Amino acid sequence: MYPRIDFLYLSEPDMIAAGVLDAERCVTVCEETFSLLGEGDYLMGGANHNSHGLNIVFPKETKFPNMPVAGPDRRFAAMPGYLGGRFDVCGNKWYGSNHANASKGLPRSVLTMMLNDKDTGAPLALMSANLLSAARTGGVPGVAAKHLANADSKVVSVIGCGPINKACFSAIMTQLKAVEKVVCFDIFLDKANEFAAWVKETYNVEAMGVDDAEAGFRGADVVTVAASRLKPLFFNDEWIKEGATILVSGPFNTEESFLTTAKIVYDHTALQEAYVEDAVASGNKDAYYSGVIGGPFFRLIDAGKLPALHDSTGLGDVVNGKKPGRETPKDRVIFIACGMAVFDISWGYECYQTALKNGIGQSLNLWEKPSQA
Template identity: 60%
Template sequence: MGARTEFRYLSEADCIAAGVLDASRCVDVCEEVFGLLAAGDYLMGGPNHNSHGIGIVFPAASPFPNMPLAGPDRRFVAMPAYLGGRFDVCGNKWYGSNQANTLRGLPRSVLTLMLNDKDTGEPLTLMSANLISAARTGAVPAVASRHLIARKPEVLAAIGCGVINEAAVTAIVSQHPQLQRIVFHDRTLAKAQKAAHEAQERFGITAVAAETAQDCVRDADLVTIAASRTSPLVLRASWFRADVTILLSGPVTADEEFWTESSIIYDNLKLHEAYVEEAITSGDKQAYYDGVIGGPIYRLIDEGRIAPLEDSVDLGRVLLTPEQNRYRPSGRTVFVACGMAVFDIAWGYDLYQRALDQGIGQSLTLWEEPHAR
């Protein structure tokens, strides 16, 4: 008998038809993933099974004329993972990133997601993943906003007006219908004004642009930050309300008080431990720290200025039963999200199942019968 293998191809339009833009559902799925992280029912790459991904970073110079050279945000990264629970599937998000893509009319990063049968390795689906990745990146801080705020927020501040923060704002608004105002800031005022206009039209909430990051966050109960890696953001603790919740989905530089006088909640402690392990083995720990969102925190931990990771709390722990929960919202809280392939796999799997149910996408044949066995 033959062993015919088919898989479903889902274009970006197919993913939209399957519901990739349903922010509220994506938040629910991501919260489900945090439960699996807390239980340990997942695996990612690397010897520690918690690596963000395996990347190719190009050199500054090369004797080979066709080899790509280093440039802003230029890399290739594979992000493999297994996720248990109802998902029970393996997968890999693969992406290439290059800031120069925007000059070609392309997104900075071009992403695909492949899901595979956990036993045979056969592909189940190949999906366009730019919207999947943006949606889950926005949904993760929105999950945090459900649990790390002492009161219902009325003012949301958004620093960075790119695709990621657009998704974060959308997801956060879906969780907090009582929001009264959104304030946007970007390195260009025109971009912030455009984001404010679009948000007001879309959500029916008063939205304005701020010329400075300080003005943007001044009155905010809740702040989402996803600024460009190519334009470092410098923050000061004194800019923020004493009880603000800050959701980081991108790199920032801040004064020491911003970190030492805040309650820091991580997306997943094992991921951050893996980052530190990889920094040590890289041979240049400080340079490695420069390239990751948690770098400023890891430096302060090394210096003994804030609690080590093993004594810290992540969102999965916050979601445990009340008697196990080691965190209660109080004072300034900073949530740090660095991105994990398990969230892409969960959201991709959810969309794949809906695509199957609704007949969305194209069935492709890998082989009618494998040539070699």
């Protein structure tokens, strides 16, 4: 009558053992997730069921001595969602972020993921989510590379040589089999060279580090952008070659001429519409746009220079064959990804199932008998 509840705890080493770093499998699961998004078999936060999440952003000043104040990339966020299909589960990614963490030997963000039974709300698993989040962030442009990039792409450019772009690059490389050269750009040349050395060792292809943005873009067939939020990247239209695919997972700015002539594919148009709704509700759309990855597109849509989001293409529609992605080898294509809880849920669920099958992790007890039943 009063069932006990146990749930699985997965530490970061447990997540590694459960396959969280399997980039090729992650791309497959992310593609499955895009298909469910395209069919509408999901829910996310907010009244529109499409919000990225709920953020706590700290004030610049406070009269309370213990209340945190604003700092670079300092916030907390909750990203809840439900995903249908074979997953059929609810979940929430929770994280705190602070650029100052590096001085303490910590990553910028510290993340956890909870999966819950869709009917009772009981916890199924609590897992370390830094590697999970990075993997699914990489898996998304991996799917985009499969469906939008030219299959014979030979030169890949990595713009921003941090851990997120390492995950993006790893996923992209599972889909592109003709790559011969990789250009690694970072404002810190030592980071670019370190990334290039890793590429050479891991993939046995030519790789070079650069600290000049133009050198990072020119001649690239596929570009993965995951640069710093503190200094959004700018690139020129003329740097982007015919047939190039730009996969954007971080803030950027570019010339209007590129965005109005490239083929644009969004991760999910309903998510982008939710961002615009939030911008309107903020009372200062322009300032809000400056803080989100899709800002450059939203400004052009408002000005009537790009199609409205509901008339645009989402990757789920491309995956499901409802709308075309790349239509000719000469198209310049830009893909914009802003992050969705459903991908944390799907990849987290996949790792959870692997852990159950292989006896990975630690079972924790919530209660033997609920006191309030």
